[in-house]
Amino acid sequence: MKAYLSDRMGAALLMAPLLLFLGAAYAWPFFGVVNWSFTLPEPGLGQYGTLLSDPLVQSVFVRTLRIAAIVTIVSVAAAYAITVVWVRGTPAQRVIAEFCILVPFWISVLTRAFGWVALLSNRGLFNTWLQAIGFISEPLTLVRNEFGVIVGMTHFLIPFAVFPLASSMRSLDDRVLLAARGLGSSRMRTFWSVFVPMTRSGIIGSALIVFVFSLGFFVTPAILGGGRSVMVAELIYLRIFQSPDWGLGAAISVVLVLFVGALMALVFRYVRPKQLI
C-alpha cells in the first residue's frame, strides 16, 4: 500500500475542490459570456463597435473611472490615518482603531447603503440638523447623485484599504525613524519624508485594491445613485435584465474583466499577495 502522497500530489488534492468550483462557477460561465459578446444578436465584433461608439456606454465608463479614482484617493487617505493609529498608537488608541476597522465587516453592504440614504436624504439626519442650526435653509442634495455614491463606497472600502497599509507599516524598522529624528528631522518631517515613502508598497497595494473593487461596485451605486449615477456594473445589469441586450451587456462585462485583470496583474507586481491580508 502506498503510505504517503508526494507533497505536490497532496497540495493538488487540497486545491482541487476550490479549482473545480472556480472553474464551474466562474470560468465556464465567463466563457459563455465571452461567447455571447461575439454572437448576440449576430456573430461578429458588432457589440464591441457599439461599445466604442455609444456615448451612453462611454459616459458610464468615464463616470465609473472618475468615481473609482475619487473613492480610492479618499479611502486610502482616511485608511492611512486610521492605520497609523492602529499600528503605532498607544494600546488604548489601538483598540479603538481596531474596533472602527472591524465593525463595518459585520454589517451588510445593503444595510450600510440604506443607512446612508437615511442619513443623507432630503429629510435625513444631516439635512435636518443643518437646517435646525440654521446653517442651510434648503436641503442639500446629498444622495441619488455621485456624491452619495462616493460617500457610500468610501465607507465600505476603507477597511479593505487598511490591511495592505498595516502590513507595510508593521514591517517598517523603527530605528530608521529614530535615525531621522536623531539627524535633526522634526516628527512632521520624519513622517512625510521617511515614514510615508517607506510605506509606498502599502499605499500602492491599498490604492489598487480599492480601485479594482470600486470598478465593479453594484449595490451601493444602485441604491445611493438612485439611477442617476449609473456605474458599469449597474449598466451591465440593466442591459441584461431590463433591455434584453445581452450581447452588449456581455461585451461590457468582458472589457471590465480584462481591465480589472490587467490592474490585478499590476497589483501583484508591486505587492506580494500575502501583504494584502
Next chain:
Amino acid sequence: MQQPGRAAEIKAIGIGKSFGSFRALDDLTLDIGRGEFLTLLGPSGSGKTTFLMILAGFVQPTDGRLYSDGVDITERPAEQRAAGMVFQGYALFPHMSVEANIAFPLKVRKKSSAEIKRRVGEMIERVGLKGHEKKLPSQLSGGQQQRVALARALVFEPGVLLLDEPFSALDKGLRGQMQAEMKRLHQETGTTFVFVTHDQSEALALSSRVAIFNHGKLLQVGAPDEVYDRPASRFVAEFLGEINMLPLKGVRNADNGATGLCEDRTITLRGNASAVGGNAILAIRPEYMSIAPEAAAGENGIAATAVASTYLGAATRLDLTTRQGAKVTVSVPNEVAASALSKGNSVWLTWPAEKGFLLPDGGQ
C-alpha cells in the same frame, strides 16, 4: 574640515533609568571630554546601550542630569540635540539613494543646495563611496552601508557622534578595516565619539578611554592600558581578557607594592594598589607569564603541571594546574609548549612583579 572646538563636552550626573521595576541604569556619573573617543563596554543588558540612547535623546532618564558644553540638555528632544548617530544595522533610509541619505541632515537644516552638494560630495569622497552616489542602500555591501551611515552621521558636523555596535554585522576582515577607518575619521573630524560595543578587543583597540558597564552600573573608566592592566574589580579583569587568578594569603603592604604567600612561596607585587590585608586574589594576564625550568629565589614563581595544550597557530595555549589545584592558562611559543608537556611536573610559571595585581578576595 571641522574645528576641534566644535566637539562637544558631555557631563552626566547621577543618570538612572528604570523600566518598570527593572533598573537599566543606576547612578551614572561620567565626564566625556571634548574630542575624546570613549567606548562603552559591557555584556548585553549592562546599561551601555541605554546610556547611549539617553545621550541621543531617544530615552528619557528617570534620574540625573545631562549637560552638553555646560548646558542642561536632559529634556531636550533628540532632533534638537544634533548628535550624529550610527545604529546597529545602520538604519539607512531604504528609499533614498546614497547621496540623498547623506544629504538628509543638511536638508533638514535647510542648507542651500550648493552647500549640500559640496558637503555631500566631500563626505562621499572621504568615506570612499565615489561612484556609488546614485545607488540605493539595498544595492550596497555591508561595509559600504556602514560608510553611508558614518557619512550621514558626520556630514552635519555634530558635536558628538554616537555609535551603537556598528560593526557587529561585519565579518572579521572588514571589521578591522572599518575600525581603522573610524579611527581616521575620529582624528580628521576631531568630534567626540561615544562608541558602544560588547567586544573588548574592539574597545581596547579604538578608544582613548573605556567605560565598563555591568548590571546597569558603571564599574570603571580609564585608558585602555589602565583598565586592562589595573582593573578595579574581578568583573572588569575577566571581561577585558583572559586572566589567571591565584589565592594569596597574608597580604601586607611592602615598599612600593605588596607581598603575600601563594602556595608557600612569597610573591611580590609592585606599583599596585594598596593591599587589603589578609587574603586577596592575585591576578596576572596570561601573556605576562612565562614557563621556566626553575624560579630563582626572590622571583615570582609557582610550580605547575601542564595538562593540556591548544595549538593556535602563532602560539600555543597551555593549561596548567598548580600543586594545590589552581588552574592557570598561558600563551607560549609552540616549542615551549611541547617541551613543557613532555616534562610533566617540573615546570615553573614566573612573572614580573609589576605585572601582577590584587583583587579583593571573592569580590566582584
